[in-house]
Amino acid sequence: MLNTRPLGRGAAARKYDLLTAMGTHALGQGRSEQVLVLRLITLVTARYSWARDALCVGQREIARLWSVDERTVKREMAKLRGRGWLELTRAGARGRVAEYRLGVERILEDTRPGWSRVGPDFEHRLSDAPDDGKVVPLPLRAAQVPPPDLSDGSEWALAQAILHAEAPGPYASWLRALRREGRSGGRLMLCAPSRFHAAYVQTHLCAQLLAACQSVDAGIDEVVVSAGA
Structure with a gap:
């Protein structure tokens, strides 16, 4: 499985694979799930720093991007944190917004059922873990x-x-x-x-x-x- 972060050599392909996995998953779900994942994809595409592996955006800016109020932003971000798709890396404080990173391993685990709909090459690429000793199994809840x-x-x-x-x-x-x-x-x-x-x-x-x-x-x-x- 693609357990490495989307950084370094081959990062561009891994970014697209990750976005494809999320989009394909959403299209097979109900409307509320589709909206939630579309919001995340839009936020990642517009504001995610792949070089730093970080998302550092204020709630007001996210609300404007999503065309919603800040209360909705809090609710949706809480849902994404709750499922492990976003991980809080630095809590917000006065004059400083919170910082997150994508929970890549969790996203891939949750979207796996939809990989085959993209094609066998995609499914093979995401399922074929390199034998380099760097793959860490997902922790059990x-x-x-x-x-x-x-x-x-x-x-x-x-x-x-x-x-x-x-x-x-x-x-x-x-x-x-x-x-x-x-x-x-x-x-x-x-x-x-x-x-x-x-x-x-x-x-x-x-x-x-x-x-x-x-x-x-x-x-x-x-x-x-x-x-x-």
Whole structure:
């Protein structure tokens, strides 16, 4: 499989292979998936720095490129991070936008079923890994926990998608069981199945939890975890 980054000699062909794999995958899916992948392809084509292997674009510019509002940008970027197609390499801060890179291995794994529709040469090229000892197998997600349901579009669902992809261990053991209880201004309230569970999350995972929530909704300034009744 094409596990190397699209850099150096032969990079141009690998870039096109990657874009082709994503496009072919999208065309075999429903409308929402097609729109999401088209947005990523457009963003990559317009703004991805292949030399640096980095995407460094502000949400306002992405919103303008996609003809959507910034809230939609946050939601779509969270979905792409949640599935591992984008990887956060530098968090945003005041005066500095976040930086990402493509999750090439994950993209190829997810788009594999569509390779044969391009042609046998394409399928062979992407499946034929060089025997140079540099191919690293994809890490298994913790216990292969399924991704969260994003259908309600809530800030917690999107944050869960990010945690599922970027912190699979804590997500599987502790964060998956949390349920959204409500929202009051900048305070997001979550419910844990027990007092011990709530105390553990508040003590050990609070910062990670807040960072994930703020990455999809900057209006969140506190996450409170309490035990269910």
